[in-house]
Amino acid sequence: MPVELLLHPVPVHTGSGDQDGQLVLADGRLVAVLVRLDDLSHAGLLGAWFLEAGFGPCAHVVAPIFSDLDMAQNWIRQQFD
Amino acid sequence: MAARIELLIRKLEQFRRLSFDERQVLENVPIDVQKIDTGRDLRRDGQRSSHCLLLLDGMVCRYRTMQDGRRQIMSFHFPGDILDLSSLLLGRLDHDIEALTPLEVAPIPHATVLGWITHEPGLGRLLWQDTLVDAAVFREWVVNLGQRSAYTRTAHLLCEMAARLQAVGLAPDQTCTLPVTAAELADATSLSIVHINRVLQELRSKGLVEARGRTLVLLDRDGLRHAGGFDPGYLHQRAVPAA
Numbered sequence: 006m007p008v009e010l011l012l013h014p015v016p017v018h019t020g021s022g023d024q025d026g027q028l029v030l031a032d033g034r035l036v037a038v039l040v041r042l043d044d045l046s047h048a049g050l051l052g053a054w055f056l057e058a059g060f061g062p063c064a065h066v067v068a069p070i071f072s073d074l075d076m077a078q079n080w081i082r083q084q085f086d
Numbered sequence: 087m088a089a090r091i092e093l094l095i096r097k098l099e100q101f102r103r104l105s106f107d108e109r110q111v112l113e114n115v116p117i118d119v120q121k122i123d124t125g126r127d128l129r130r131d132g133q134r135s136s137h138c139l140l141l142l143d144g145m146v147c148r149y150r151t152m153q154d155g156r157r158q159i160m161s162f163h164f165p166g167d168i169l170d171l172s173s174l175l176l177g178r179l180d181h182d183i184e185a186l187t188p189l190e191v192a193p194i195p196h197a198t199v200l201g202w203i204t205h206e207p208g209l210g211r212l213l214w215q216d217t218l219v220d221a222a223v224f225r226e227w228v229v230n231l232g233q234r235s236a237y238t239r240t241a242h243l244l245c246e247m248a249a250r251l252q253a254v255g256l257a258p259d260q261t262c263t264l265p266v267t268a269a270e271l272a273d274a275t276s277l278s279i280v281h282i283n284r285v286l287q288e289l290r291s292k293g294l295v296e297a298r299g300r301t302l303v304l305l306d307r308d309g310l311r312h313a314g315g316f317d318p319g320y321l322h323q324r325a326v327p328a329a
Contacts, residue, residue, distance in 0.1 A: 020138055021284040042280065046287035055280045068278045 008032055008085045009076050017057060021046070026057065029075065029081060036063045036084075038078055044071070090117045090192065091143050096254045097166035098212045100323045108206050117199060119279070122189040128171055129183040137193035139169040145265050146191035148181045149273065159274035160304075161223065162186075162247055163264070166254040171217060172200055187265045222320045231276050234315075239275050240285045241314030244295070248304055249318045262304040271302075289313070 008031045015038075019027035022044030035083040038058040042050045053086040054077045057067040071077040091112050095104060096294060104112075119142060124126060128139060128146065145162040160181060163169055169183055174196050203210035223246070230239050247264055251257035272282040286302075289295045294310050295302045 009143070019284065021287060022285070023280075043286065044287060046283040046290075047280065050280070055278075067154070068280070 008082055010081060011079075012074070014048075019057065023055070024060075027054075029063075029078070031081065031085065034059050034061070038079055039074070041070075090119070091115055091140075091256055094140055094168070098209075098216065100253050100321075101212055101215045102324065104212075105208065108209050111202055111206050111209065115194060117192045117227065119190050120191055122185045122191060124185055126185045127182050128185060128189075128191065129179050131172075131179060133179050134177055135170060135173045135179070135196075136172060137195050138171055138199055139183075140185050141165050141167045141169055141190045142190040142192055144185060144187040144216050146183055146189065147186055147270065147274070148183050150181050152329035157273045158276065159270060162221075162225070162274065164247075164251050164254065165256060166214070168194075168213075171199075171213065179251055186270060188207075216299055219322050221255075221319075222322065226320050234284050236275070236281050237288060238314055240271060240277070241289065241294070242316050243271070243275060244302070244304055245307070245310050245314045245316035245318075246321070248307055248310075249321055249323070253321070253323050257321050260305075260307050261271075262307065263298075264298060264302045264304065266302055267300055268297075273296060 011030040012032065014026050015026045015027040015028050017038065017040050018039060023040045023042055025041040025043065027039045028035060033067065035058065037056055039054045040057040042053050042055055050070060054071045054074060056063070059065050059068070062079055067083060068084070070082060071080060095109060098104060100197060129135065131150070141163055143165055146169060147159045148161045148163070149157050149159045151157050156286050157294070170179060173179055178249050203213070234242060235273065244264070248257050248262040268286060269279060272279050275282065277285070281301055286297065290297070292309065294304070294306050294313060296305055310316070
């Protein structure tokens with residue numbers, strides 16, 4: 006059975022202009038905190054979603070950046086394969 | 087070409103003043119300047135060489151590439167540095183060396199460097215001291231990457247780069263321009279590009295740095311020293327009286 010993802014919007018204190026976040030729960034357990042890159046310092050990455058923190062199968066040395074939330078969810082699902 | 091070798095002399099004189107004979111030996115080295123484009127690898131992991139490369143102009147990094155393509159920059163190098171002194175005694179290199187800017191380098195045959203050590207053992211000790219300081223810098227990087235916050239870590243690295251440039255007379259003022267990009271700083275500090283952007287933004291907002299094109303200008307070295315908790319003792323630079 007594919008993992009069921011639930012997104013829950015949450016403000017995140019990143020110490021920067023990046024504040025809009027999403028908690029991602031997989032089958033009821035927190036696996037990722039995604040943050041939208043809105044700080045002007047990100048230039049070419051503005052509006053993309055950054056894996057601010059990952060847990061379990063989503064814990065990654067290199068935090069990926071996704072162009073939108075669908076891409077982020079696809080990646081999270083793949084981590085459970 | 088004495089002016090070119092002067093960079094190496096300045097670097098070695100961080101430890102002590104050279105004798106007349108030692109200076110003569112270095113000044114008599116024929117310098118064949120080679121120009122290298124940005125992004126080119128000067129040396130590759132596993133490569134053997136019959137020459138040491140003396141950096142005359144520009145900036146270089148030593149790095150290792152991981153299997154998934156990530157890169158760890160392990161050190162930055164500046165004019166006056168001999169980039170692959172280890173090749174003299176260890177043979178194969180255990181990392182890559184890349185040009186971060188357009189470069190001028192001078193290959194110096196291993197036989198010439200060994201000749202310095204034979205005829206002027208004092209020069210051998212100075213090169214040994216240089217490799218010991220290299221090791222001290224690597225130790226400091228371990229501490230920096232392992233124990234300091236992203237903000238402190240980055241400020242500390244910028245202070246170190248400025249202090250090393252200053253030692254060869256290339257950062258004489260309170261301000262200092264580093265030809266380094268956010269991506270390169272990310273690779274050197276083991277931070278993501280997102281985190282290094284945030285750190286640089288914070289340093290900018292405090293008036294400590296300013297980005298200008300592909301360079302980073304350090305505006306307030308005292309402020310950065312404070313931000314990075316930077317103590318230059320590990321660089322073992324001799325206090326040189328003002329000229």
